Amino acid sequence: MNKLRRSMLFLPGANAAMLSTAFIYRPDSIMFDLEDAVALREKDTARLLVFHALQHPMYQDIETVVRINPLSTPFGLADLEAVVRAGVDVIRLPKTDTPEDIFELEGHLERIERECGREVGSTGVMAAIESAVGVINAVAIARSSPRLIGIALAAFDYVMDMQTERSDGTELFYARCAVLHAARAAGIDAFDVVWSDVNDEAGFLREVELIRKMGFNGKSLINPRQIDLLHNAYAPTQQEVDHAQRVIEAAEEGERNGLGVVSLNGKMVDAPIINHAQRVLERAAASGVRR
Ligand SMILES: CC(C)(COP(=O)(O)OP(=O)(O)OC[C@H]1O[C@@H](n2cnc3c(N)ncnc32)[C@H](O)[C@@H]1OP(=O)(O)O)[C@@H](O)C(=O)NCCC(=O)NCCSC(=O)C[C@@](O)(CC(=O)O)C(=O)O
Numbered sequence: 001m002n003k004l005r006r007s008m009l010f011l012p013g014a015n016a017a018m019l020s021t022a023f024i025y026r027p028d029s030i031m032f033d034l035e036d037a038v039a040l041r042e043k044d045t046a047r048l049l050v051f052h053a054l055q056h057p058m059y060q061d062i063e064t065v066v067r068i069n070p071l072s073t074p075f076g077l078a079d080l081e082a083v084v085r086a087g088v089d090v091i092r093l094p095k096t097d098t099p100e101d102i103f104e105l106e107g108h109l110e111r112i113e114r115e116c117g118r119e120v121g122s123t124g125v126m127a128a129i130e131s132a133v134g135v136i137n138a139v140a141i142a143r144s145s146p147r148l149i150g151i152a153l154a155a156f157d158y159v160m161d162m163q164t165e166r167s168d169g170t171e172l173f174y175a176r177c178a179v180l181h182a183a184r185a186a187g188i189d190a191f192d193v194v195w196s197d198v199n200d201e202a203g204f205l206r207e208v209e210l211i212r213k214m215g216f217n218g219k220s221l222i223n224p225r226q227i228d229l230l231h232n233a234y235a236p237t238q239q240e241v242d243h244a245q246r247v248i249e250a251a252e253e254g255e256r257n258g259l260g261v262v263s264l265n266g267k268m269v270d271a272p273i274i275n276h277a278q279r280v281l282e283r284a285a286a287s288g289v290r291r
C-alpha cells in the first residue's frame with residue numbers, strides 16, 4: 001500500500017510556538033507554510049525557523065512538506081535553497097498554472113540537491129492548483145515530473161479567480177473532478193481544499209464525506225482538531241471490513257473451484273470487487289476501523 005496521506009496540516013512558518021509542538025498531533029504530513037500564512041515582514045524569520053524545525057529530531061519520522069513562495073516572488077528561490085538543504089521531503093508549489101512552473105522548480109531542485117549532496121530526485125513535489133488556468137492544465141501539470149507525489153486543489157484563491165465564493169461545494173464541482181482525474185491519470189495523490197471554519201465540525205465532516213466518496217486521498221488541514229475527525233471518517237466501518245473479508249473468502253473458494261466470477265448473497269464478485277475488498281482490508285490494517 002502507498003503511504004497514507006489523508007491529512008496535511010498547514011502550519012504558519014513564522015509561528016515559533018506551533019513549530020515547537022505540532023509534531024505531537026501526528027498528521028500524516030506536516031506542511032510548514034512560508035507563503036500566504038506569513039506576513040511580508042516575517043518571510044525571512046519564517047524561513048529560518050522552518051530551516052531549523054526541519055532538522056529537529058521530532059520531525060524526522062513524519063513526512064515534511066514546505067509551501068514555498070512562488071518562484072516569481074523575491075522569496076521563492078531563497079525558500080527553496082534553505083528547505084532542500086534542511087532535508088524537506090516535499091515542496092508544495094503554490095499557484096501552479098502550467099507544467100513549465102514545475103520544470104522551473106525541477107531545474108532549481110536538481111542544482112541544489114547536487115550542491116548539498118542530496119540524491120538527485122529525492123525531493124518530492126506537490127503542485128497546488130489555485131486558478132482556472134491551473135485546473136484546465138491539471139493533467140499536463142500532474143504528468144510533468146516523476147517528482148510529483150500529488151496535486152492539491154486550493155479553493156480560496158481558486159474561487160477568487162472564478163469570481164465566486166466558497167459555499168456548499170457547487171463552486172468547486174468542476175475543479176474537484178478535474179484535479180482528481182488528473183491525479184489518477186498520472187498515478188499520483190489528490191488532495192482536497194482546506195475547511196476554514198475550525199469550529200464547524202458538522203460542515204467539515206460533510207465535506208470530508210463528499211471528497212472521500214469522490215476518491216480524494218485526503219485534505220489540506222489548518223487545525224489539529226481536524227486531524228482525528230478526518231482520519232476517523234476515512235477509516236472503513238466494521239461492516240465494510242466484515243463484508244470485505246467475506247468477499248475475499250468467496251473469491252478464494254471460487255478460485256479453488258476454478259471460477260473467475262462467484263456470487264455472494266446474490267451479488268457478483270469479480271476482479272474489481274476483490275481488489276476493492278483488498279484495499280478496504282489494507283486500509284483497516286493501516287488506519288483502524290471507524291468509531
Ligand atoms: C485557524 C487558526 C487561526 C485557529 O486558531 P485557534 O487559536 O482558534 O486554534 P485552537 O484550536 O484553539 O488551537 C489549539 C492549539 O492548537 C495549536 N494550533 C492551532 N492550529 C495549529 C496548526 N495549524 N498547526 C499546529 N498547531 C496549531 C494552537 O497553537 C493551540 O496550541 P496550544 O496553545 O498549545 O493549546 C489556527 O488553527 C491556524 O493558524 N491555522 C493555520 C492557518 C494556515 O496555515 N493558513 C494558511 C493555509 S490556507 C491558505 O493559504 C489558503 C489556500 O492557499 C490553501 C491551499 O493552498 O490549499 C487556498 O488558496 O485555498
Ligand SMILES: [Mg+2]
Binds near residue numbers: 036130156
Ligand atoms: Mg492559496
